[in-house]
Amino acid sequence: MTTQAHCVRTLTLILLAVMPLPGPPPSLRQAADHAGVLVGTAIRPTQLSEVAYATALGREFNMVEPEDAMKWWVVRRNQEAFDFSQGDEVVRFAEAHGMKVRGHCLVWARDNPEWLAQGHFTPAQLSRLLHDHIAHVMKHYAGQVFAWDVVNEALDENGDVRDSIWYNRPGIGLAGKRTRYIERAFRWAHKADPQALLFYNEAEGEELSKKSDAIYDMVRSFKHRGVPIDGVGLQLHISELDLDVAGLEANITRLAALGIQVHITELDVSVPLNPEEELVNKDDLTHQAQIYRSVVRACLQTSGCTAIQTWGFTDKYSWIGSSSHGSRGMALPLDRAYGPKPAYDAILEELTASRNHKR
Numbered sequence: 001m002t003t004q005a006h007c008v009r010t011l012t013l014i015l016l017a018v019m020p021l022p023g024p025p026p027s028l029r030q031a032a033d034h035a036g037v038l039v040g041t042a043i044r045p046t047q048l049s050e051v052a053y054a055t056a057l058g059r060e061f062n063m064v065e066p067e068d069a070m071k072w073w074v075v076r077r078n079q080e081a082f083d084f085s086q087g088d089e090v091v092r093f094a095e096a097h098g099m100k101v102r103g104h105c106l107v108w109a110r111d112n113p114e115w116l117a118q119g120h121f122t123p124a125q126l127s128r129l130l131h132d133h134i135a136h137v138m139k140h141y142a143g144q145v146f147a148w149d150v151v152n153e154a155l156d157e158n159g160d161v162r163d164s165i166w167y168n169r170p171g172i173g174l175a176g177k178r179t180r181y182i183e184r185a186f187r188w189a190h191k192a193d194p195q196a197l198l199f200y201n202e203a204e205g206e207e208l209s210k211k212s213d214a215i216y217d218m219v220r221s222f223k224h225r226g227v228p229i230d231g232v233g234l235q236l237h238i239s240e241l242d243l244d245v246a247g248l249e250a251n252i253t254r255l256a257a258l259g260i261q262v263h264i265t266e267l268d269v270s271v272p273l274n275p276e277e278e279l280v281n282k283d284d285l286t287h288q289a290q291i292y293r294s295v296v297r298a299c300l301q302t303s304g305c306t307a308i309q310t311w312g313f314t315d316k317y318s319w320i321g322s323s324s325h326g327s328r329g330m331a332l333p334l335d336r337a338y339g340p341k342p343a344y345d346a347i348l349e350e351l352t353a354s355r356n357h358k359r
């Protein structure tokens, strides 16, 4: 080899070593791992046997939450027994793929079995039922579920406590005492699994409003009085392609300032569809992506916001599109064929950019 050829070869080798070859773009999961944040999705165990579903799930997310599999109507189909088979499937998948599991949910007015909702139990009986449910379910999943939505959707749009079987219909014995029944559930939950992070999860209280003020006041009072609460879940089902970004940011910031974590728990952004299930406005997927971007950015700019989760991940399977939502849909970051939509790219860009900020 001539001296000149030798120099060229050496230079080429040096260049190859310092310039990374263009590889495939990172997944949401890789970007989130680098950013130090959890990126999750709600899942249904029945779909795990579909290879494309399971592959995309394991590649894109480092956290899962059962969409229904840990709710009362699944776990307590009858009064006598607990059925953990569906929830256990979710946990098995997560463990096999190194993902965390969020539990959802222990106390809710909805998605309860008929025998409970129509059972005409006394407050004393309901109190025992709820205590035993929380204790049994949380102990079963101790060490596997790292965070629980202990209480779901307990407040109405005015910030008042909603009527429910657990509060006042007839309630667990604390009817009329506002958030005392919520407090009791958190105390029971902490006893059942002292390691689990305990969340209050709520819908339509993400921006600044009477409802989000009431959530804030409740959590502040809980923290002040030593009620064991670790976080607030902001659901963020968005159906009007409209988000008050400044309000969301301000709400996340004030909640985190209480010393709790904020999780975005049920993010989806639906768009209008025609009867053929096609877009009504061709620009809507771009608007949708902008909203996803704003939510991810709002979370990542506060270190107390530690998880971003979508309610499903492919438009093939979403609770939006069930009859109650009429003509809306396409709410998730991957399309029906598991291809990335503009919303996916927006989430990935924000996660990747946040590597450069200290969280």
Ligand code: XIL
Pocket (backbone or CB within 6 Å): 067, 068, 111, 152, 203, 235, 266, 319
């Ligand atoms: C929904 C599920 O997605 C559906 O499969 C089920 O039929 C009804 O519940 N807020 C919540 C979730 O906290 O539990 C709800 O999930 C969506 C609204």
